[in-house]
Amino acid sequence: MRRRRQETLWIHKWSRPLIAVIATVGLIGTGYLTATRLSNASAVCGSGCGKVLSSDWATVLGQPLTLFGAMSYFAMLVLAIAPLLVNPEKDKELRTKLEGITWPLLFVGATGMMVFSGFLMYVLATDIRAVCPYCIGSAALTVTMFLLTLFGRRWDDRGQLLFSGSIIAMVALVGTLGIYAVPGGPLSPGTQAAVVDEPGVGPPVTTPSGEAEALLAQHLTDIDAKMYGAYWCPHCHDQKQLFGRTAYQDIPYVECAPDGKASQTALCQSVPEITGFPTWEVNGQFLSGSQSLQALAEASGYDGPTNFVNTDG
Incomplete structure (x- = not known):
């Protein structure tokens, strides 16, 4: 009996072009965010993207994370279209060879990108706590590319492929944790120790700081403004949260609690306008x-950028 010729499924025919399109979309998005980050501009997607771009998680090895994302999407684009650029009628052997080489690389790349995006989704939900359409969209793109590489061709042994994929996923996850655990990274031991409550200081500030927050904090110091507060005061903590964990350290803060760190109780008691915490003294005006x-x-009178990533709403 003759063996029936295997029918070519539509997904096998269109998987590479679809991966190329998805990689192009991802490249445009991450390229835009990279340019936004490098130019200190605001991304057109609300404050959520600003929080993400200004967070500690947005920098890897001193460079914007989105830059590495753009490079990854570009690599996937090249791997997807490389065989398609060869005319099968003129050089079928070369095209077949390129397909054999690039499919495993596409699978490795898509798996690694999906795991990394999944980790960032976890960080987005648990640490940054912001809605970033670009981040969510990028995660969806990586999942789609993974599915296309998995079902976009006839693998000789899909079970072995999935086993290899699980190993790749573990390596990608360990590598991701290692990247963020370098000194100064959000997972480094020093950073984790810094977020532990310190006596007389109050709860740690967990929000990110953008350029605008940092410049405003410095401006308030330059004009000799003061924020009178107490470490145990929840509204004072809310105020620090608005500046973010980097910029709040530069605000002109005066600790009024007697048992607070670097307390200046006498100074606070000498200002009758202080009726509660926090109280701001700005250009001779008191704001409660x-x-x-x-x-x-x-x-x-601050005239710098006001694209604050933290809002009180």
């Missing part, structure tokens, strides 16, 4: 309660 960054910018 936690203030929005925009309000502090207006009261202090």
Whole structure:
């Protein structure tokens, strides 16, 4: 009996072009975010993207994470289209060879990118706590590419492929954790120790700081403004959260609690306008309660960028 010729499924025919299109979309998105990060501009997708781009997770080895994302998408694009550029009628052997070489590389790349994106989705939900359409979209793209590499051709042994994929996934996850555990990274021992409550200081500030927050904090210091507060005061903590974990260290903060770290209780007691915490003294004006960054910018005459990544709403 003759063996029936295997029918070519549509997904086998179109998997490479689809991967190329997806990689192109991802390359455009990550390229835009890289340019946004390098130029200190605001991404057009709300404050969520700003929080992500200004967080500690957005930098890898001193470079924007999105730059590595763009490079990964570009590599997937090249691997996907390389065999398609060879005319099978003129050089069928070369095209077949390129397909044999690039398919495993596409699978490795898609698996690694999917695992990395999955980890970042976890970070987005548990640490950054922001909605970033670009990040979510990129994660969806990597999952789609993985499925296309898995079902986009007839693998000789799909079980062995999945076993190899699980090993690749573990290596990618360990590598991801290792990258972020370098000194100064968000998973480094020093960083983790820094977020532990310190006596007389209060809970740690966990939000990211953008360029605008840092410049406003420095401006308030330059004009000799003051924020009177107490380490145990929840509204004072809310105020610090608006500046973020980097910029809040530069605000002109005066600790009024007697048992607070570097307490200046006598100074606080000498200012009758302080009726609660926090109280801001800005250009001779006293502002009671936690203030929005925009309000502090207006009261202090700050004229720098106001694309704050943290809001009180």
